[in-house]
Amino acid sequence: MIDIRDFIDDLARSVAFLSRIHMPQRHFVDFDGRLSRAVRAFPLAGLLIVLPAAAVASIFSAIDAAALFTAFVVVAIQALITGALHEDGLSDTADGLGGGRTKESALIIMKDSRIGSYGAVALILSFGLRVSALSAVLPLLSPTGAGLLVLAVAALSRTAMVWHWSKLPPARRDGVAASAGEPETGAVTMALVLGIVCAALLLLLSGASLLSAVLAIGAFAATVAAFSEIVKGKIGGHTGDTIGATQQLTEIAVLAALALAI
Template identity: 85%
Template sequence: MFDIRDFIDDLARSVAFLSRIHMPQRHFVNFDGRLSRAVRAFPLAGLLIVLPAAAIVSVFSALNVSPLFTAFAAVAVHALITGALHEDGLSDTADGLGGGRTREKALVIMKDSRIGSYGAVALILSFGLRVSALSAVLPLVSPTGAGLLVLAAAALSRTAMVWHWSKLPPARHDGVAASAGEPQASAVTFALISGVVSSAILLLLSGASLPATVLAIAAFAVTVPAFSQIVDGKIGGHTGDTIGATQQLTEIAVFAALALAI
């Protein structure tokens, strides 16, 4: 049976896990740190976390601020609120997959806090592709629609994290992802359905065409399995870093799809 109080607790725990936002302590009573059920709230948590960035996009677009500056500001605010958590995951994953010739070496590199050339290039491409794609889309929709597009990408990219997390076993048993537990099957199903449906609704409300909406969701549907297969072949499972990288890659793919289709 669906209990709204349990879901609110899951939402608060998801927001705290995915960002620097402090949530009321009452939501963490008897909480052991495992997110097996809480992952069902990831799509909605993504919406809440990205609300400030979406608001900036809408306000700046209404004021006719440069689309490029608007996109940069939105991505910067998003990174500040999350503490660049997902960017860190992308960087570490790129270094590990790019520089590690063996599974063991890749995992050692990914655990190293220092950034390498693969990680630096990945970050440059991530920021560049997201900003350029978003700035290309902003002039084609209304200010309100622009904010809704950002929210849709946020929901889909957090849904992607749950999907990737559930598709692979932990690559190591002492990492952040392993300590957070394996997602429950019912929670994964809830996240996938709610994330895709809410994103589709937001995209259509934004003024995006039906083909653009379908292409954005297709980009999500292709990116996650493809990346998961690469990760599985290289290190045999997920880590906290690869989960974060999935968010980044999906957001890039969704914004790129919209830039091509709207």
């Protein structure tokens, strides 16, 4: 039986962890910073965080704004609300995995705040692929459908973070991810079910076909599985950066699948 008050606390903590949104202090009483149970709320936290961007997608679609411009604004709003947290993770991960010849050197590079060529290219591709895919999809949907699709992608990409986090041990014992704790098995299961069900319903309500929804969820699963194996082989476990990179890569993959199939 889920205690609704505990779940609301977990939701508030997840939103605060994944974005720059300030949540009421009452949700952090006796909170030790560990998110082992709170990760179950990541999919819903993703919905709340991306809600302003989804609203803009609907409004701009309703006034017939150019799809490319709308897509740029939607992606920009998400980056502002999260403080580009996930983009930073993608950039650091690309630099570390691309430039590090050993586990130790890769982890050192990932901790360096400076951006390298791999990270710069990764960011360019991330923004370019997300914007282009979203701009291809938006004209095919109603204004309401555009907003629901943006929310569906948000739910899947935050679910992907939890799955990647749970699949691998910490690569370093003093990192942000390690200090946040290992996700509880029950919390991971709940996040996966909640995220996939919410995304599927939102996609179908958006006007996407059943095939599109299946392909989007398939892209989500394939991305997490493949990227986790790459990370495991390179550095032996997850870091806060690889968790953020998982969100970005999943968002790219899901939007690409929808652009090809919707």
